[in-house]
Amino acid sequence: MTAVRHLDPTDLDAVRRAVGLNDPSSPLGGIGIRRIVIGPDALDELPQLVGGVRQPGSIALVVDDTPMRRGPDDLKALVAACLAAVDPDIGINVVRLRAGHGGLHADAAAIAEVVAGAAGAGCVVALGSGTICDIAKEASRAIGAPFVVVQTANSVNAFSDDMAVLLINGVKRTMPSRWPDVLVIDLTVLADAPAALNRAGVGELAAMFTAPADWRLAEAFGMDPSWDRRVVDLFRNGATALLDAAPGATSDNVVAQRTLAELMTLSGLALGIAGKTSPISGTEHTVSHLLDMAAAGSGRPAGLHGAQVGVAALAVAVAWERLLATFDPRVLLSARPPAPAAMHERIVAAFRALDPSGAMAEECWSEYRQKLDHWNAARAGLPAVVERWPEIRADLASLLGRPAAIAGALRSAGASATFAEIDPAVARGDAEWALFNGHLIRNRFMLADLAWFAGEWTADAAAAAIDEAAAVALAAARPVSGAAS
Numbered sequence: 001m002t003a004v005r006h007l008d009p010t011d012l013d014a015v016r017r018a019v020g021l022n023d024p025s026s027p028l029g030g031i032g033i034r035r036i037v038i039g040p041d042a043l044d045e046l047p048q049l050v051g052g053v054r055q056p057g058s059i060a061l062v063v064d065d066t067p068m069r070r071g072p073d074d075l076k077a078l079v080a081a082c083l084a085a086v087d088p089d090i091g092i093n094v095v096r097l098r099a100g101h102g103g104l105h106a107d108a109a110a111i112a113e114v115v116a117g118a119a120g121a122g123c124v125v126a127l128g129s130g131t132i133c134d135i136a137k138e139a140s141r142a143i144g145a146p147f148v149v150v151q152t153a154n155s156v157n158a159f160s161d162d163m164a165v166l167l168i169n170g171v172k173r174t175m176p177s178r179w180p181d182v183l184v185i186d187l188t189v190l191a192d193a194p195a196a197l198n199r200a201g202v203g204e205l206a207a208m209f210t211a212p213a214d215w216r217l218a219e220a221f222g223m224d225p226s227w228d229r230r231v232v233d234l235f236r237n238g239a240t241a242l243l244d245a246a247p248g249a250t251s252d253n254v255v256a257q258r259t260l261a262e263l264m265t266l267s268g269l270a271l272g273i274a275g276k277t278s279p280i281s282g283t284e285h286t287v288s289h290l291l292d293m294a295a296a297g298s299g300r301p302a303g304l305h306g307a308q309v310g311v312a313a314l315a316v317a318v319a320w321e322r323l324l325a326t327f328d329p330r331v332l333l334s335a336r337p338p339a340p341a342a343m344h345e346r347i348v349a350a351f352r353a354l355d356p357s358g359a360m361a362e363e364c365w366s367e368y369r370q371k372l373d374h375w376n377a378a379r380a381g382l383p384a385v386v387e388r389w390p391e392i393r394a395d396l397a398s399l400l401g402r403p404a405a406i407a408g409a410l411r412s413a414g415a416s417a418t419f420a421e422i423d424p425a426v427a428r429g430d431a432e433w434a435l436f437n438g439h440l441i442r443n444r445f446m447l448a449d450l451a452w453f454a455g456e457w458t459a460d461a462a463a464a465a466i467d468e469a470a471a472v473a474l475a476a477a478r479p480v481s482g483a484a485s
């Protein structure tokens with residue numbers, strides 16, 4: 001693992017230089033955030049920051065009904081008071097979203113509620129989770145108002161990108177959205193966030209040990225030319241820092257909180273710059289999405305996104321290690337690509353129990369069939385891949401994290417390291433189903449696709465990876481006392 005110092009994301013010019021955004025020929029998108037402020041008392045700067053970007057009109061503060069504290073203070077009242085200090089002549093319009101049955105979702109109804117509640121606002125401020133952030137992001141875009149995010153937990157990378165995870169017709173989709181103008185990360189707020197959220201954030205960051213390899217793999221096999229090592233390095237260079245900071249994820253250790261917040265922010269920036277989630281969303285994220293779908297399908301609450309992603313990353317890292325140990329790409333030269341009808345049948349079978357109507361399977365098939373077509377076209381390049389395999393393999397290995405290191409990071413943060421430890425516990429059968437079938441939901445080439453086309457991805461292989469990951473998690477050291485409060 002490289003011990004390169006990670007970038008400070010508050011220095012946006014340095015981030016731009018690191019990925020070559022100053023090069024006019026760069027195919028990458030820009031960074032639309034004007035300011036990122038990270039510090040133990042970053043909230044003190046909120047009035048000035050909002051004053052610098054707002055347009056005429058009131059200020060809309062978007063919150064949910066979850067109690068939040070900063071030390072002895074009620075966080076929502078504190079932020080409202082900060083905003084009132086921007087201009088004594090304007091009103092603060094608090095838009096409070098209430099979680100309905102099954103929790104709060106970033107759906108059309110919630111966005112419309114904020115659009116209506118924030119009418120006439122010259123600035124929209126989001127104070128809450130990734131879901132609140134995504135709803136307010138879309139609402140501010142709809143009304144054309146500047147957008148300020150006050151991050152309340154270090155749980156997901158939604159705060160620093162220009163995408164929103166929206167619920168559209170019951171299916172979670174990552175859609176292009178807008179950048180925040182300003183991101184405020186008060187480390188005292190993060191330290192006081194619910195421990196489960198901050199632990200889940202370490203799981204979300206653990207995707208840095210698996211997702212970049214999927215993106216690189218797709219490029220190597222001619223399935224996605226957008227791979228860019230510099231974008232990955234934005235956060236992957238912080239891998240050692242993540243391992244060092246993980247024990248402080250739920251503490252008031254300012255150094256650890258800052259490190260984790262910086263890495264989370266960098267990972268969000270990387271997604272926005274790449275214009276896609278590939279840099280830090282690969283096979284491990286498909287597992288989490290399938291677990292969400294399984295929970296929703298049976299009316300159960302799902303676990304936290306990051307908690308699921310972290311556990312999945314460990315299992316996926318094991319699966320990668322097993323594949324790379326023996327994989328010979330020459331097998332692909334003689335392997336016949338699966339017939340579309342056979343793949344359609346596999347997808348129907350995988351999702352039938354969850355959705356007997358077949359609509360879910362057809363939604364997945366509409367994405368997967370494109371991947372299959374692409375693979376058939378890309379097979380012409382296989383001889384060249386075979387020739388370059390030692391180099392590709394070394395590159396993949398350098399991007400992957402060792403399973404023991406991933407388990408150590410999760411354990412030291414007090415985060416879930418096995419599917420059974422996720423709250424609520426994921427049944428063994430669901431975990432196997434999600435790992436085996438995750439690659440069927442996306443038009444994006446990943447580990448499981450390669451192994452499937454080579455005839456090496458089976459339900460048994462997925463089960464074996466989960467077993468080995470559980471053994472690695474068991475062997476990982478338990479948290480040092482005080483590291484996980």
Ligand SMILES: [Zn+2]
Pocket residue numbers: 156157204281285305309
């Ligand atoms: Zn994620």
